[in-house]
Amino acid sequence: MIWTIHILNGVAYGMLLFLIAAGLSLIYGLMKILNLTHGSFYLFGGYIGLTVMQKTGSFVLALLVAAVAIGLIGAAIERLFLRRFHLDELPQTLLTFGFLFIFSDLALWLWGGDPLMLDTPHFFERSVPLGEYAYPLYRLFLIAVGSVIAGGLWWFQEHTRLGTMLRAGVDDAEIARALGINVSVLFTLVFAAGAALASFGGVLAAPELSLYPGADFDTLILAFVVIIVGGLGSLRGALAGALLVGILDDLGKAFFPQFALFTVFVPMAVILVVRPTGLFGRR
Amino acid sequence: MTLRNETDSGARRARVEGRVGARRHALGAIATAAGAAVVTLALIVPALPAPDAGPIKIGVLVPLTGNFAAPGQQTLAGLKIYFDGIGNKAGGHPLELIVEDTQGNPEVAVTKTRKLVERDGVQVLTGIVSSAVALAVSDYSRTNQVPLVLSGDAATDELTMPGKLANPYLVRLTENSRTPSAVAADFAYKTKGWRTATVITSDYVAGVDLAFAFAQRFCQLGGKVTQAQYPPLDTGDYGPYLTNLDRTANAMVVFTPGAAGLKLGRQFAEFGLKGKLPELDLFGTLTYESYLPQLGDAALGAYSALIYTPYLNTALNKSFVAEFRKRTGNQATNEGPSGWTGAHAIADAIDAVKGDLSDKTKFMGALRTAKFDTPKGSISLDKDGMVVQSMYIREVQKVGAELGNVPIATYHDIGQYWPYSETEFQSFAHTYNDSKDKLTDCAWLLAKK
Numbered sequence: 001m002i003w004t005i006h007i008l009n010g011v012a013y014g015m016l017l018f019l020i021a022a023g024l025s026l027i028y029g030l031m032k033i034l035n036l037t038h039g040s041f042y043l044f045g046g047y048i049g050l051t052v053m054q055k056t057g058s059f060v061l062a063l064l065v066a067a068v069a070i071g072l073i074g075a076a077i078e079r080l081f082l083r084r085f086h087l088d089e090l091p092q093t094l095l096t097f098g099f100l101f102i103f104s105d106l107a108l109w110l111w112g113g114d115p116l117m118l119d120t121p122h123f124f125e126r127s128v129p130l131g132e133y134a135y136p137l138y139r140l141f142l143i144a145v146g147s148v149i150a151g152g153l154w155w156f157q158e159h160t161r162l163g164t165m166l167r168a169g170v171d172d173a174e175i176a177r178a179l180g181i182n183v184s185v186l187f188t189l190v191f192a193a194g195a196a197l198a199s200f201g202g203v204l205a206a207p208e209l210s211l212y213p214g215a216d217f218d219t220l221i222l223a224f225v226v227i228i229v230g231g232l233g234s235l236r237g238a239l240a241g242a243l244l245v246g247i248l249d250d251l252g253k254a255f256f257p258q259f260a261l262f263t264v265f266v267p268m269a270v271i272l273v274v275r276p277t278g279l280f281g282r283r
Numbered sequence: 284m285t286l287r288n289e290t291d292s293g294a295r296r297a298r299v300e301g302r303v304g305a306r307r308h309a310l311g312a313i314a315t316a317a318g319a320a321v322v323t324l325a326l327i328v329p330a331l332p333a334p335d336a337g338p339i340k341i342g343v344l345v346p347l348t349g350n351f352a353a354p355g356q357q358t359l360a361g362l363k364i365y366f367d368g369i370g371n372k373a374g375g376h377p378l379e380l381i382v383e384d385t386q387g388n389p390e391v392a393v394t395k396t397r398k399l400v401e402r403d404g405v406q407v408l409t410g411i412v413s414s415a416v417a418l419a420v421s422d423y424s425r426t427n428q429v430p431l432v433l434s435g436d437a438a439t440d441e442l443t444m445p446g447k448l449a450n451p452y453l454v455r456l457t458e459n460s461r462t463p464s465a466v467a468a469d470f471a472y473k474t475k476g477w478r479t480a481t482v483i484t485s486d487y488v489a490g491v492d493l494a495f496a497f498a499q500r501f502c503q504l505g506g507k508v509t510q511a512q513y514p515p516l517d518t519g520d521y522g523p524y525l526t527n528l529d530r531t532a533n534a535m536v537v538f539t540p541g542a543a544g545l546k547l548g549r550q551f552a553e554f555g556l557k558g559k560l561p562e563l564d565l566f567g568t569l570t571y572e573s574y575l576p577q578l579g580d581a582a583l584g585a586y587s588a589l590i591y592t593p594y595l596n597t598a599l600n601k602s603f604v605a606e607f608r609k610r611t612g613n614q615a616t617n618e619g620p621s622g623w624t625g626a627h628a629i630a631d632a633i634d635a636v637k638g639d640l641s642d643k644t645k646f647m648g649a650l651r652t653a654k655f656d657t658p659k660g661s662i663s664l665d666k667d668g669m670v671v672q673s674m675y676i677r678e679v680q681k682v683g684a685e686l687g688n689v690p691i692a693t694y695h696d697i698g699q700y701w702p703y704s705e706t707e708f709q710s711f712a713h714t715y716n717d718s719k720d721k722l723t724d725c726a727w728l729l730a731k732k
Binding site: 012013108112113114115119120125127133137138139205207208210243249250253254257260261 | 348349350352353419486512513514515517518519522523524526527541542545546549550553554556557573574577578579720
């Protein structure tokens with residue numbers, strides 16, 4: 001039974017990581033932008049959700065408002081700034097790095113330096129018995145939400161026109177453009193959607209992991225580990241990477257506590273040696 | 284306090300906001316420059332000291348941004364409440380506070396210390412929350428013979444014990460790491476009758492120190508730590524630790540500062556452990572007043588040991604708590620009264636030397652005779668400049684509409700070696716330094732040299 005709980009923990013944590021890493025991976029896959037602002041999208045999304053939750057008491061509204069707000073901010077950053085440096089990786093990365101700091105200070109100014117925690121939605125504020133143990137219902141909810149979003153994204157990518165265009169753009173943006181796909185709009189959409197996903201992750205994670213100055217950096221590092229393990233630019237990779245990292249992190253901390261500081265990084269190093277492109281990466 | 288300090292609170296705020304930008308990076312430089320411009324303007328406002336009674340400048344080193352911002356603000360508020368209460372005058376001189384943000388970072392703190400001492404000419408340093416900052420600034424204080432009055436936290440045991448880190452120019456009016464733990468062990472064994480405990484403590488020097496002090500005293504009384512887990516400070520998911528938790532133990536003993544305490548407290552309740560395993564918080568970190576409202580009912584019933592609780596029933600404390608809330612809007616935590624106490628000690632010592640701080644030995648001697656009542660109880664100093672004070676066991680209860688750490692037991696006259704004498708303390712063969720995988724081994728913990 002204890003194994004079941006460890007695996008569930010790992011999967012729940014992995015699902016959160018997936019929400020954050022999926023956008024990062026897609027944005028890199030399509031635009032070759034290493035978006036360091038992604039950590040800010042996560043943290044800001046969480047903070048916005050927290051404020052909405054405090055004002056309205058509605059968790060669903062918190063999720064939606066955060067996703068829309070961060071989606072718009074993402075779109076604006078892509079349109080107004082990143083666009084000017086298309087395929088110019090260093091200026092783009094530095095630009096997103098700059099935004100990361102600006103947002104970090106902005107968050108400190110708006111929400112202060114104390115760690116803040118979102119209230120767990122009332123319905124999920126209980127645990128379900130699991131043998132002699134009890135397991136938090138909210139974590140099961142996280143697993144369900146993560147699975148639905150992963151399934152939705154997969155369906156979108158494989159079975160919609162926009163998804164096909166997206167795959168075409170990832171494979172070869174220039175040919176896609178030559179075929180009449182409006183890559184420009186696609187870029188903005190994907191960037192905004194990636195940002196919204198990260199903010200979704202931020203709101204969902206806030207009742208468990210809390211929001212604090214520096215959570216943006218911490219999360220960004222984890223998201224990078226996930227997409228390096230899973231392979232850049234692949235949704236499947238992000239999912240596999242997130243679950244693998246989540247589960248290994250949990251088991252590592254449980255059974256090799258003296259290595260708790262690098263349970264996440266050891267698997268990454270091993271995978272980089274065995275498969276330099278990650279589990280599902282190409283080239 | 285002179286005109287400059289009275290009028291520049293807005294400027295200081297601007298400066299602090301400017302500093303936020305400079306924290307880890309160059310891009311904030313613009314913001315800092317803007318802040319610096321404001322400060323420069325503020326500096327032009329002339330101070331108006333009488334020529335024969337110039338102000339005595341006191342350098343306040345507190346983290347106002349970063350992870351330690353909350354305790355830093357608490358310390359500063361406590362210092363100001365006392366100094367304002369005596370009209371910012373001591374020994375016939377006006378007092379001038381110059382506040383610098385250490386950001387909780389030792390390197391930044393040393394730079395700021397240099398600035399305070401070498402450019403601003405401060406004669407006493409005070410404040411300091413982080414132990415790492417305290418160690419760095421204490422080095423400077425020892426080398427340059429600048430009196431340092433710790434009034435934030437800075438709980439590293441060795442700072443006031445004879446040895447390599449001892450500093451004749453330092454006194455501490457806050458607390459050290461080990462005594463709240465020793466008191467907690469006493470309470471656990473004698474009052475609660477617990478015989479076994481499972482320990483979760485954040486994996487850094489203070490956490491290891493606190494866990495060791497608890498385990499050692501608990502063993503000596505006849506108890507035993509059955510399991511010790513050391514999650515990294517930035518752990519997000521405590522699931523693995525809580526799943527592995529030894530549920531047969533009588534209690535869970537924790538030290539998890541900042542966001543760590545918030546996460547652990549909440550997840551502990553979520554995993555259905557609340558009510559099954561009592562929580563004993565070694566330093567009031569999980570039950571830190573600033574975070575209690577967020578923990579909500581998950582915190583109810585948690586015990587903690589610390590030098591203060593805002594619910595102490597003395598006139599002095601009641602007026603302090605009221606004034607604190609009026610100024611900051613917040614409940615006072617332990618740093619507020621420690622700031623107040625530090626300020627009191629400084630002012631008394633300045634009075635004793637009649638405002639002449641040139642003789643450092645005389646001034647330090649005056650500081651070390653401190654003995655007075657404070658919001659946290661009456662205090663005095665031992666021969667090494669460490670405060671002797673009361674320690675409280677608190678329990679999180681509903682007080683009206685809010686949650687509070689209500690005192691349920693008091694331990695009087697707790698010195699830094701409590702419950703041992705200095706000789707007995709020094710006679711133990713092992714210190715916390717290499718105790719991490721030995722916490723369940725009573726023979727090792729109690730071995731003598």
